Amino acid sequence: MKSLNDARVLIVGLGLIGGSLAAALVSRGVCREVLACDRDEQALIIAKERGIIDRAVPDLEQAVAEADIVVLSVPVLALSALVETLSAFDLAGKVITDVGSSKCNVVATARNVLGESLSAFVPGHPIAGSEKSGVTASRADLYEAHKVIVTPMPENDPQSVAVVRRLWESVGALVLEMDVDHHDQVLARTSHLPHLLAFSLVDTLAGDRDSQEIFRYAAGGFRDFTRIAASDPTMWHDVFIANREALLSALDEFSLGLQEMYSAVEQGDSRKMTGIITRAKAAREHFTRMLESQSYLKSMSSNTLTYTAGPGGVIKGTLRVPGDKSISHRSIMLGALAEGTTHVSGFLEGEDALATLQAFRDMGVVIEGPHEGRVTIYGVGLHGLQPPPGPLYLGNAGTAMRLMAGLMAAQNFDVTLTGDESLSRRPMNRVVHPLAEMGAVIETEEGGRPPLAIRGKQNLHGIHYDMPMASAQVKSCLLLAGLYAEGETSVTEPGVTRDHTERMLNGLGYPVTVEGDRVSLQGGGKLTSAGQIDVPADISSAAFFLVAASISPGADLLLTHVGINPTRTGILDILKLMGADITLENQREVGGEPVADIRVRYAPLKGIEIPEHLVPLAIDEFPVLFVAAACAEGDTLLTGAEELRVKESDRIQSMADGLNALGVNAVALPDGMRVPGSLAETVFQGGTVHSHGDHRIAMAFAVASLRAAAEIRILDCANVATSFPNFVDLAHSVGLNVSETES
Numbered sequence: 061m062k063s064l065n066d067a068r069v070l071i072v073g074l075g076l077i078g079g080s081l082a083a084a085l086v087s088r089g090v091c092r093e094v095l096a097c098d099r100d101e102q103a104l105i106i107a108k109e110r111g112i113i114d115r116a117v118p119d120l121e122q123a124v125a126e127a128d129i130v131v132l133s134v135p136v137l138a139l140s141a142l143v144e145t146l147s148a149f150d151l152a153g154k155v156i157t158d159v160g161s162s163k164c165n166v167v168a169t170a171r172n173v174l175g176e177s178l179s180a181f182v183p184g185h186p187i188a189g190s191e192k193s194g195v196t197a198s199r200a201d202l203y204e205a206h207k208v209i210v211t212p213m214p215e216n217d218p219q220s221v222a223v224v225r226r227l228w229e230s231v232g233a234l235v236l237e238m239d240v241d242h243h244d245q246v247l248a249r250t251s252h253l254p255h256l257l258a259f260s261l262v263d264t265l266a267g268d269r270d271s272q273e274i275f276r277y278a279a280g281g282f283r284d285f286t287r288i289a290a291s292d293p294t295m296w297h298d299v300f301i302a303n304r305e306a307l308l309s310a311l312d313e314f315s316l317g318l319q320e321m322y323s324a325v326e327q328g329d330s331r332k333m334t335g336i337i338t339r340a341k342a343a344r345e346h347f348t349r350m351l352e353s354q355s356y357l358k359s360m361s362s363n364t365l366t367y368t369a370g371p372g373g374v375i376k377g378t379l380r381v382p383g384d385k386s387i388s389h390r391s392i393m394l395g396a397l398a399e400g401t402t403h404v405s406g407f408l409e410g411e412d413a414l415a416t417l418q419a420f421r422d423m424g425v426v427i428e429g430p431h432e433g434r435v436t437i438y439g440v441g442l443h444g445l446q447p448p449p450g451p452l453y454l455g456n457a458g459t460a461m462r463l464m465a466g467l468m469a470a471q472n473f474d475v476t477l478t479g480d481e482s483l484s485r486r487p488m489n490r491v492v493h494p495l496a497e498m499g500a501v502i503e504t505e506e507g508g509r510p511p512l513a514i515r516g517k518q519n520l521h522g523i524h525y526d527m528p529m530a531s532a533q534v535k536s537c538l539l540l541a542g543l544y545a546e547g548e549t550s551v552t553e554p555g556v557t558r559d560h561t562e563r564m565l566n567g568l569g570y571p572v573t574v575e576g577d578r579v580s581l582q583g584g585g586k587l588t589s590a591g592q593i594d595v596p597a598d599i600s601s602a603a604f605f606l607v608a609a610s611i612s613p614g615a616d617l618l619l620t621h622v623g624i625n626p627t628r629t630g631i632l633d634i635l636k637l638m639g640a641d642i643t644l645e646n647q648r649e650v651g652g653e654p655v656a657d658i659r660v661r662y663a664p665l666k667g668i669e670i671p672e673h674l675v676p677l678a679i680d681e682f683p684v685l686f687v688a689a690a691c692a693e694g695d696t697l698l699t700g701a702e703e704l705r706v707k708e709s710d711r712i713q714s715m716a717d718g719l720n721a722l723g724v725n726a727v728a729l730p731d732g733m734r735v736p737g738s739l740a741e742t743v744f745q746g747g748t749v750h751s752h753g754d755h756r757i758a759m760a761f762a763v764a765s766l767r768a769a770a771e772i773r774i775l776d777c778a779n780v781a782t783s784f785p786n787f788v789d790l791a792h793s794v795g796l797n798v799s800e801t802e803s
């Protein structure tokens with residue numbers, strides 16, 4: 061066989077799985093001929109009549125002799141006998157595969173009987189069933205975007221594995237590889253156990269005296285839960301026998317879980333019940349996104365979200381941007397460690413804060429929500445966290461990893477903190493080194509990069525740390541470790557940084573002392589419940605619109621309920637120095653954080669030298685400030701901002717490259733940038749820029765379109781969801797011509 065195009069494919073067994081593969085191969089015309097062999101003559105006739113196959117060959121030996129690729133598609137318990145039958149034929153040059161849902165039996169038989177031909181027997185398993193069965197249920201699109209697991213054996217030759225992969229890919233399937241034992245263990249849990257439960261539940265209820273009555277009132281929940289109880293009986297009988305060991309172990313695990321739920325219900329233990337239900341809901345939502353949306357999978361691996369921002373537009377209206385990311389992270393962490401229940405409102409439902417939420421759920425904390433920004437955290441106290449079942453995945457969130465490093469270093473269990481590609485490049489020694497001085501044991505990858513393997517059961521002691529860089533993440537990390545350390549932990553910072561950790565700790569009854577640039581606390585106290593944490597809108601998200609309105613002639617925008625903590629308002633100071641028209645209205649304090657409505661109107665801006673003391677107070681806002689600078693009269697100079705090089709991307713380089721691509725001759729400096737500006741109506745050419753997976757770069761260039769001559773395409777924008785999940789809709793609602801497309 062030279063290629064799949066030249067091959068004759070034989071399907072042995074024309075049920076739903078075999079019939080659908082045949083139909084897909086025929087309709088896509090990917091091979092020379094599709095043959096079929098089945099003991100049921102009627103199935104062959106129907107398949108031929110409906111064009112599901114090209115030709116029926118009722119005699120198995122003859123059919124195999126004619127074929128280049130043989131697909132065994134019979135029930136699992138019939139597979140072994142079929143492989144034995146085949147072993148008597150001449151199999152030279154043929155590639156053989158199967159579709160069984162459990163692999164151990166057929167692999168054992170193949171090893172016993174196939175001899176030389178074993179190298180060309182590549183087991184496979186399409187994960188695309190239906191409760192319908194038989195050739196009449198065949199669908200040519202059954203495998204499109206569905207997974208097929210190929211389980212190559214060490215004995216296989218690579219060409220045969222490649223042929224089987226190509227066969228499935230040619231009908232639109234996504235091919236994964238797994239080893240045989242692992243496959244059977246995984247499938248026992250994700251497929252065989254749920255089928256067994258559905259059969260058992262329906263059978264039990266149907267046996268009930270009042271079954272007629274029960275089923276009459278059965279609602280959607282019953283239908284959803286039991287759909288698969290209508291599946292093919294022979295197939296499932298066979299699977300349960302063939303995968304007995306793995307299935308029984310899955311059933312044991314399930315029984316323990318069920319027992320726990322039983323006792324929670326019996327004892328009216330609401331906390332336990334809510335824990336099970338909320339963890340399950342979160343897991344199910346996560347898996348639903350993974351299962352149903354190919355694009356979600358793609359966006360995690362290959363960033364295919366593109367923004368298209370049309371030129372012009374006038375910014376007008378009233379807007380509340382999502383909750384503050386820094387405060388949202390901290391509300392989960394400190395709410396979890398508090399004694400009592402904390403209700404959070406305004407929580408940011410972005411991926412970064414959700415990663416923190418999930419991490420604490422994984423450590424046994426019961427958390428309800430988020431639902432429309434509301435989260436309820438049932439605190440477990442400083443010593444109540446439990447070991448998580450595996451590494452804690454923190455996605456894109458530097459704040460989560462650095463703050464949690466401090467907390468985790470003080471627990472009595474081991475934890476590994478991991479993150480996505482961007483987070484895995486970010487420097488962690490800035491927290492690992494001072495934590496080690498406190499007695500923590502943490503291993504990193506080369507150069508102090510994540511994952512962080514944190515050893516538990518260490519006795520931490522307080523230290524004084526003179527921070528080499530202005531970083532709220534480092535400061536907060538050490539203060540959180542200090543909660544558990546013996547004696548006093550103190551830090552001094554070279555510049556003022558955000559103080560949400562200090563404020564929230566004080567709000568939770570844990571005294572933190574601030575004297576000038578020195579912050580300290582004593583270990584060994586406890587956190588009482590805050591009761592309520594109201595998260596204001598994030599000034600770092602509002603920043604995009606502060607700049608948007610400032611550079612859009614005719615603009616008049618009201619941003620409501622924005623956090624104006626003085627350690628975060630560098631953006632307001634810098635824009636005002638540039639001549640922006642910004643006023644604060646309705647100033648108030650909400651849950652320990654100052655808040656205001658911010659009115660911003662268009663004003664011609666002028667270039668400035670940005671005072672270095674404002675840099676840490678606006679650290680996340682520079683991408684969009686560079687856009688403002690390009691729209692200001694004269695040059696703007698930023699220095700003292702080398703920290704920008706180690707954010708989600710190297711923000712100095714990413715922005716300099718993008719600005720240059722749009723015709724603005726910005727010059728990257730080691731610690732900042734020189735941006736030439738202009739008050740011309742159009743400042744940017746159209747073009748394509750790369751966000752490098754950095755949310756703030758993506759949003760900054762969307763804002764630039766207001767003063768662009770033509771469309772700006774921004775690549776790799778999926779990570780905007782880390783901090784600003786509904787950015788495109790909100791931006792659109794106040795006049796930005798931005799839309800998103802996935803590819």
Ligand SMILES: O=C(O)C1=C[C@@H](OP(=O)(O)O)[C@@H](O)[C@H](O)C1
Binds near residue numbers: 385531534703
């Ligand atoms: O403590 C925080 O919540 C944050 C601190 C800042 O990081 P650094 O402390 O690394 O400057 C900031 O860039 C980040 O978005 C959030």
Ligand SMILES: C=C(OP(=O)(O)O)C(=O)O
Binds near residue numbers: 385756
């Ligand atoms: C730097 C940022 O976040 P983090 O460090 O939490 O990834 C940011 O949001 O701009």
